[in-house]
Structure formats: structure tokens, C-alpha cells
Amino acid sequence: MDLQLNGRTALVTGGSRGIGRAVVEALAAEGATVSFCARSADGVRTAEEELRGAGYDVYGSEVDVADGDALAAWVRESAAQRGGIDVVVANVSALAIPSTEENWAASFTTDMLGTVRLVEAALPSLEASDAGAIVTISSVSGREIDFAAGPYGTFKGAIVHYTQGLAYQLAGRVRANTVSPGNVYFPGGVWESIEQNDPDLYGHALGLNPTGRMATPQEVARAVTFLASPAATFISGTNLVVDGALTRGVQL
Numbered sequence: 001m002d003l004q005l006n007g008r009t010a011l012v013t014g015g016s017r018g019i020g021r022a023v024v025e026a027l028a029a030e031g032a033t034v035s036f037c038a039r040s041a042d043g044v045r046t047a048e049e050e051l052r053g054a055g056y057d058v059y060g061s062e063v064d065v066a067d068g069d070a071l072a073a074w075v076r077e078s079a080a081q082r083g084g085i086d087v088v089v090a091n092v093s094a095l096a097i098p099s100t101e102e103n104w105a106a107s108f109t110t111d112m113l114g115t116v117r118l119v120e121a122a123l124p125s126l127e128a129s130d131a132g133a134i135v136t137i138s139s140v141s142g143r144e145i146d147f148a149a150g151p152y153g154t155f156k157g158a159i160v161h162y163t164q165g166l167a168y169q170l171a172g173r174v175r176a177n178t179v180s181p182g183n184v185y186f187p188g189g190v191w192e193s194i195e196q197n198d199p200d201l202y203g204h205a206l207g208l209n210p211t212g213r214m215a216t217p218q219e220v221a222r223a224v225t226f227l228a229s230p231a232a233t234f235i236s237g238t239n240l241v242v243d244g245a246l247t248r249g250v251q252l
Contacts, residue, residue, distance in 0.1 A: 135228050
């Protein structure tokens with residue numbers, strides 16, 4: 001299938017590692033020019049060098065999405081330098097799970113406002129595109145009660161609601177969809193850390209998935225890339241769960 005992403009431009013937040021980096025690579029592999037950001041200058045530089053070395057047209061920037069002014073400036077500069085924006089992928093999370101006031105604030109600023117600010121800054125360019133698409137990254141914790149039911153799960157649920165509202169408000173102009181991954185394992189990721197430091201929680205989480213494993217970032221990225229592409233022309237307002245049948249609730 002031709003995803004019709006060749007020559008398109010995309011922005012990805014949190015693109016230096018994990019799901020974000022896999023999304024950058026998947027979009028670039030389809031011929032898109034991808035600008036990505038992350039907080040770590042070293043992480044951005046390493047990812048950019050490795051992806052460019054593989055022949056991909058990517059551009060990395062050090063940006064903290066919790067800094068609204070810096071995020072908006074990055075979006076504007078990327079649009080000007082790349083000749084517009086066709087796709088935005090809001091991927092960053094504070095991963096703030098314990099229910100403390102600091103974590104509620106961090107989740108609101110990073111997960112929720114980071115998504116809203118990215119979309120609002122990019123919207124003029126997306127509306128000027130003939131294939132404008134928004135993909136937000138939520139989580140299965142946003143649709144069911146689990147160990148992350150505090151700030152993390154609450155704002156992941158809010159992101160789904162926000163995105164479906166965008167789909168309705170922008171219908172016929174810009175598509176908006178969400179991808180909700182289950183547990184995703186990658187070197188240096190949260191589940192590798194849990195495996196090492198809390199093996200009981202890791203074993204419990206692994207045991208809940210009937211596949212007997214966790215997802216790879218690439219498996220999530222493929223779902224994101226399809227929804228971001230012009231091949232998904234009439235898909236908007238959906239929440240695509242990528243969890244290997246981990247969740248058992250019926251999504252109506």
C-alpha cells in the first residue's frame with residue numbers, strides 16, 4: 001500500500017527515543033521530511049545523526065514541550081523551513097504516575113497542554129495542507145482503571161476526548177486521531193526500568209497480556225504512520241488501541 005507520505009512534512013514531539021523515535025523513522029521511511037524535538041540535546045543529536053546516517057530526511061531540535069513559547073517557536077520555524085506542515089504527532093508524556101500535586105501539575109503541563117499547544121501552533125499550516133493530520137498518543141490507561149489511574153491515566157483519557165473534539169470541529173479540513181498503546185518495551189524505557197527495579201510489577205503487567213509480551217515501539221509507530229497518512233483519508237475521530245488484546249472492555 002502506498003501511504004502517500006512521500007514529500008510530506010511532519011512534526012513529532014518526543015522523537016529521540018521509544019515510540020517517538022520509531023514514529024520519526026517510520027514516517028521518514030515513507031518519504032516524509034520529519035522535524036522532531038525532545039528535551040535532551042544529546043538524545044536529539046544522537047537520534048538525528050543515526051537517522052540521517054540511515055538516509056532519512058530528519059531534523060532534530062532541543063525543545064521542552066512544557067515551555068509553550070519554545071514549542072510554538074519550534075513549530076513556526078519548522079513550518080517556515082520545511083515549507084509547511086502536513087502531519088503533527090503529539091507524543092510527549094511526563095510519565096507522572098503517583099498521585100501527588102507535583103505529578104498532577106506535570107501531567108497537565110506536559111501531556112495535556114503540550115498536546116494542545118502543539119496543535120494550536122500547527123493548525124494554520126495543517127489547514128493549508130491538502131492532507132492535514134493530527135495524531136495524539138494516549139494510552140490504554142486512558143480508557144480503563146489500572147495502576148496508572150492517577151494523573152497519568154486521567155490526562156491520557158482527556159487527550160482522547162480532546163482529539164475526538166478536534167475531529168468534529170475540523171471535519172473536512174484536518175483529520176485528528178489517537179493511538180492508545182498498551183505496555184511498550186524498549187531499551188532505556190520505563191518498562192525496562194521496572195523490570196530491573198520492580199520485578200513483581202513487571203511480571204504482573206506481562207502476565208496480563210495474552211500475547212505473553214509487550215509491544216515494540218515499531219508496532220505502535222506503524223499504526224501512527226497509517227493514521228497520519230493520506231491513505232487514511234476518511235478516518236478521523238478514532239482511538240486506535242494497540243495493545244495485543246491487553247484490555248478487555250468493549251470500545252463502543
